[in-house]
Amino acid sequence: MWNSEGIGLAAPQIGLPISLVVIDLDPLAEDYPEYKDFRRVYINAHIIETSEDTVSMEEGCLSVPGIHEKVSRPTRIRVQYLDENMQEHDEWVEGFLARAMQHEFDHLEGxxxxxxxxxxxxxxxxNRLMNLLRGKAHCTYKTKRILK
Ligand SMILES: [Zn+2]
Incomplete structure (x- = not known):
C-alpha cells in the first residue's frame, strides 16, 4: 500500500477473508494537517448511519489500477468498529476519512x-475495465487476477 501511494487497504484485497481495514492518511498531512500520523486499524467495521447530504470526490483503488472517477457518497457516516486493541468505537466521521472508510468498507462486501x-x-x-478482467493491468505492484 505504501509503495503504491495507497491510503487504505482492506484484507479481501490481498486475499484474506477477514473484516480488517487499514487506513493511513498521513500522506495527506501536507494539505490536511489533522491527518498527521493518522494510521488506524478497523476490525469488524459497520456503517450504521449516514448523512443525507452527499459529496462527489475522485477515487482510485489499488484493486482497479488505472481508473480514477468521481463517486458520490454520504458526507458523514456513523461507524462502529474495533481497533487493534479490540476496543469498541462508535463515532461520526466526516471529510476525507469518511470517504476512505466508505471506500475500504465496500471492499469487505466485495x-x-x-x-x-x-x-x-x-x-x-x-475498455479499461475489460482489460483488468483479462488480467492486463499496468501498475507497479504485483497483482493477481481473481475473477474467472
Ligand atoms: Zn480500493
Whole structure:
C-alpha cells in the first residue's frame, strides 16, 4: 500500500477473508494537517448511519489500477468498529476519512468504487475495465487476477 501511494487497504484485497481495514492518511498531512500520523486499524467495521447530504470526490483503488472517477457518497457516516486493541468505537466521521472508510468498507462486501459509477461513466471506462478482467493491468505492484 505504501509503495503504491495507497491510503487504505482492506484484507479481501490481498486475499484474506477477514473484516480488517487499514487506513493511513498521513500522506495527506501536507494539505490536511489533522491527518498527521493518522494510521488506524478497523476490525469488524459497520456503517450504521449516514448523512443525507452527499459529496462527489475522485477515487482510485489499488484493486482497479488505472481508473480514477468521481463517486458520490454520504458526507458523514456513523461507524462502529474495533481497533487493534479490540476496543469498541462508535463515532461520526466526516471529510476525507469518511470517504476512505466508505471506500475500504465496500471492499469487505466485495464491492469496488466502479460498482458505484453511473452506467454512462462505467461505459466510458469499459475498455479499461475489460482489460483488468483479462488480467492486463499496468501498475507497479504485483497483482493477481481473481475473477474467472
Ligand atoms: Zn480500493
Amino acid at each position: 464491492k469496488v468504487f466502479v460498482d458505484r459509477l453511473s452506467p454512462l461513466r462505467r461505459q466510458m471506462n469499459k
